[in-house]
Ligand SMILES: Nc1ncnc2c1ncn2[C@@H]1O[C@H](COP(=O)(O)OP(=O)(O)O)[C@@H](O)[C@H]1O
């Protein structure tokens with residue numbers, strides 16, 4: 001139960017600002033793909049296009065060979081129900097307790113949904129004691145884990161993680177990395193992770209792709225990250241200010 | 253600059269304002285149409301509807317009631333002063349009940365609820381938008397129009413007539429209290445005259461106005477919240493726009509209904 005995703009020539013602009021400028025990318029079924037790239041390069045926009053939350057201006061997005069751009073109504077809902085998504089800020093519903101967040105998309109009576117929620121909490125290393133808390137009563141790391149539990153609760157075929165480790169301390173970040181790796185292996189799902197945390201990328205990825213100025217400028221297996229021979233990737237991996245990626249910062 | 257280019261510039265500016273206005277009306281109409289078409293098809297969310305009816309109706313009662321009470325009293329006092337100039341102070345109960353039921357009860361009730369509810373809806377839905385909770389709803393197999401917006405619109409349309417009924421009653425009561433306590437009106441005679449001038453048509457038009465106002469209040473709150481962007485500042489703007497546009501739509505639709513119902 002996994003699916004492959006193929007993007008071809010995906011373009012999106014907001015007003016006159018071109019965010020995606022012809023993205024080509026293939027994610028194989030059951031593979032863990034990591035997209036790296038600087039802040040504001042359109043990584044979130046790209047996965048929202050795949051999810052059908054944003055409609056691209058041009059290009060094709062196929063899941064299992066079926067075109068998904070332009071889907072509407074029931075077909076769009078069916079497409080979206082194949083995905084689980086961990087949003088950048090967690091996006092937990094703050095009006096609902098933790099267990100109702102996790103069980104939100106699950107069918108059944110309250111008792112069985114609650115049991116399923118606690119089951120998924122255990123998967124992300126949290127106890128039943130947090131089930132009745134509100135999201136606002138949790139620390140940032142716990143919120144991320146609850147959001148993760150919610151994303152996997154309906155056992156989706158494809159999981160998206162938008163910056164799962166941003167804002168976490170290094171230890172908590174590694175806990176989340178381990179979780180994602182285990183989920184991908186255990187549940188045998190296709191995973192697409194966005195990050196600019198290289199430690200996270202090295203841990204989670206089977207393959208890595210780099211997004212820069214609206215295009216995929218490099219992709220390859222995780223092992224090739226250090227020997228890519230690509231100046232963009234080298235600069236990003238080593239976190240250097242000088243290189244082909246220019247930051248529009250005025251010198252003092 | 254020569255006059256021709258000045259006029260041309262003015263026309264272009266005017267044109268873009270008009271185009272902008274039509275664009276805004278078009279977007280709003282499309283939003284309203286989406287709300288209505290999604291409403292008629294399942295899934296329905298009765299628990300959300302009940303919660304919204306409580307939030308909009310029950311918790312608005314004190315502020316709507318007080319507004320009507322004070323305004324009814326002030327109205328009675330003014331009619332008394334105005335009426336005594338041509339020796340017609342006995343018109344106090346008649347004019348108060350007509351003024352409250354036809355105009356002030358629904359309009360002031362609508363404005364007070366708009367201030368309370370349209371702003372709260374815009375803030376809540378706007379925050380959900382900028383924190384990606386609305387996107388999260390979609391990925392969790394839930395249509396935000398059916399889950400968030402539909403229940404708010406239906407609740408407001410159902411609850412506003414009840415609130416305005418209370419508003420009318422308390423407005424009349426405010427007039428009666430002032431007239432009997434301060435102006436030495438006979439209580440039974442005052443109530444008698446009130447009953448005599450209270451027409452069912454007026455009550456019905458009052459209810460229709462209330463339902464229309466409720467629709468606009470929830471629609472504006474949801475529309476501006478749903479389309480907010482740009483973090484906390486954006487949510488702030490959405491809240492202000494929701495209240496201002498709800499006020500304008502209430503006053504405009506009130507005028508239109510009044511002209512249609514009472515103008516002929
Ligand atoms: N709904 C939107 N409307 C306008 N601009 C947007 C919208 N969503 C994203 N953008 C812009 O697109 C660019 C890429 O955003 P994003 O995909 O969130 O970046 P990141 O790679 O950090 O995830 C940003 O400049 C952002 O301002």
Ligand SMILES: [Mg+2]
Nearest residue numbers: 043044088162
């Ligand atoms: Mg992002």
